[in-house]
Amino acid sequence: MTETAVPLLDLTRQIAALESELSAATARVIKSARFILGPEVADFEKAVAQYLGAHHAVGVASGTDALGVALRALDVGPGDVVLTSPFTFFATASAARGVGARLIFADIDPQTFNLDPAAVREVLEGRSPVCERLSIRPDQIKAIIPVHLYGQPVDVEAFEAISQDFSIPLVEDAAQAMGATFGKRHIGNSDHLVCFSFFPSKNLGAFGDGGLITTNNEDHAARLRLLRAHGSPRKYHHDVLGTNSRLDGLQAAILGVKLPHLDTWVQARRAHAAAYQAPFASAPGITPPLVANNCFHCYHQYTVRVADGRRDALGAHLTAHRIGSAIYYPIPLHLQAALADHGFVGGDYPISEGAAAEVLSLPIFPELTPAERDHVIGAIQTFDR
Ligand SMILES: Cc1ncc(COP(=O)(O)O)c(C=O)c1O
Structure with missing residues (x-):
């Protein structure tokens, strides 16, 4: 008898189970012809914010863009250094390079595979031999990106304490952590910036690229909304240099069907x-x-x-x-x-x-x-x- 084949991932099963709802949602968007942002995105942003307990959720074009737009919102750019984990998907690093920043790392905890807060403190206190060799000073570090790898949260409290002690903002890479919690809070319910991916294989996956940034800080949210749409609060008025990184109506409608599950x-x-x-x-x-x-x-x-x-x-x-x-x-x-x-x-x-x-x-x-x-x-x- 041949053995059962077990795929690493089979998305077709989930899609088949929700087929009629998904088809109705996509048909609704096609009929409306509201493909970029629009009511589907606004509804999904509201629903996912409520699920996470976040005050604001801002849909963007991918998880990579979520990180890039978040770093732009913090004015991280050329000459700055971003500190993150060496053990993550490359997007965490490419987002920092994309805004012109240089990278430095701290090592991980061998059991959780997540960035080790003690190693991060070593970097920020100027005790890292790698920083010394590469002439990176702690005062150049303008953002820390802890990654909730594989869906296991980092020690959020330890990172919030680091952020406070050194006055350096956190940008959480929660691309893999939709549905995870630390203590009583969902990952995504936070005053700083938390970035998610809706890449199809993620726990909550779209039918293409998509991403999200959540925050409980109203000023951050307003800036993120501006940056994702060419810095434009009103059509053809551009207040700051932004980018084009918007969640599609079709993706939002699909995500809206999936979120309750x-x-x-x-x-x-x-x-x-x-x-x-x-x-x-x-x-x-x-x-x-x-x-x-x-x-x-x-x-x-x-x-x-x-x-x-x-x-x-x-x-x-x-x-x-x-x-x-x-x-x-x-x-x-x-x-x-x-x-x-x-x-x-x-x-x-x-x-x-x-x-x-x-x-x-x-x-x-x-x-x-x-x-x-x-x-x-x-x-x-x-x-x-
Ligand atoms: C840890 C991590 N960060 C960032 C990303 C980037 O997300 P996306 O593929 O949506 O750009 C991913 C997923 O692909 C990821 O796993």
């Missing part, structure tokens, strides 16, 4: 993670994800560590059993060719480099069936035996 989908992801926990923890050399204090993990990814140089062997073993897996991310940002001009070298952020060599993400999408889940567990249990 988000919590159910997150619960399904968490149920899969709970089922994986014990068998994965007892598999030799495999470390399942650790959930940190106060964190409600939304499991955008379920990412294990595989010790002793056996990560690729596990990937091959899963492929042999027709199970999808992926490495998020194989090369830390400081070693990416696109940042070669920054002068980083191997060994600058050893914990991130170790993670890049050991992580593997496994199927966790909400519609995964119990049989598929059992097949993944069975394959993990037969690895290395």
Whole structure:
């Protein structure tokens, strides 16, 4: 008997389940011909702000743009430095480069894969040997971007304390964290700027690119709305230099259909993670994800560590059993060719480099069936035996 194939992600199941609602929503937008911003975007912004407990939500064209527009709103630009995690998707860095800023990193926590607040303080207190070698002074750092990697929140309180202590604004990269909470607050309910992506594979995904910035600060929100539309408060009046980064009506209508299902989908992801926990923890050399204090993990990814140089062997073993897996991310940002001009070298952020060599993400999408889940567990249990 051939084994069940288990994809890493299958979006078609979710789309099929909502097909008639999605079709009605897209037909409504097509009939209205309101394709850019408009009432669909305003309605979705209101609904998602309410879901997150945020005062303001501003739709933009992508998660990358959300970060870029947020940095522009803080007037980060050439000559400035942005501090972020070396272990994230490249967009976190490219947004900073896009506004002309230079990057510096601090290393991650090896268990959560998130930026380590103690390492960030080391940079800001001028105790980082990498900063010293690259002649980066703490006073050049104009924004900190913590990333809620895989859907696990960073220690939000620790970062808010850092932001206060050093008077440096935070821009949270929550591209992977829609539906996650820290303490009693949703990620996205904050006075600073929180950036989301609606890339189709995200926990709340559109049918194309889309993004969102949330904030509880009214001045920030007004500036974001201006910046996403060419700095124009009224047609053909441009007060500041902005850009064209607007959420489409079609994407907003689709997201509006999906949003009421988000919590159910997150619960399904968490149920899969709970089922994986014990068998994965007892598999030799495999470390399942650790959930940190106060964190409600939304499991955008379920990412294990595989010790002793056996990560690729596990990937091959899963492929042999027709199970999808992926490495998020194989090369830390400081070693990416696109940042070669920054002068980083191997060994600058050893914990991130170790993670890049050991992580593997496994199927966790909400519609995964119990049989598929059992097949993944069975394959993990037969690895290395
Ligand atoms: C951590 C992180 N930051 C930023 C982004 C950029 O989002 P987008 O693809 O919508 O531009 C993504 C997703 O792709 C991401 O995973």
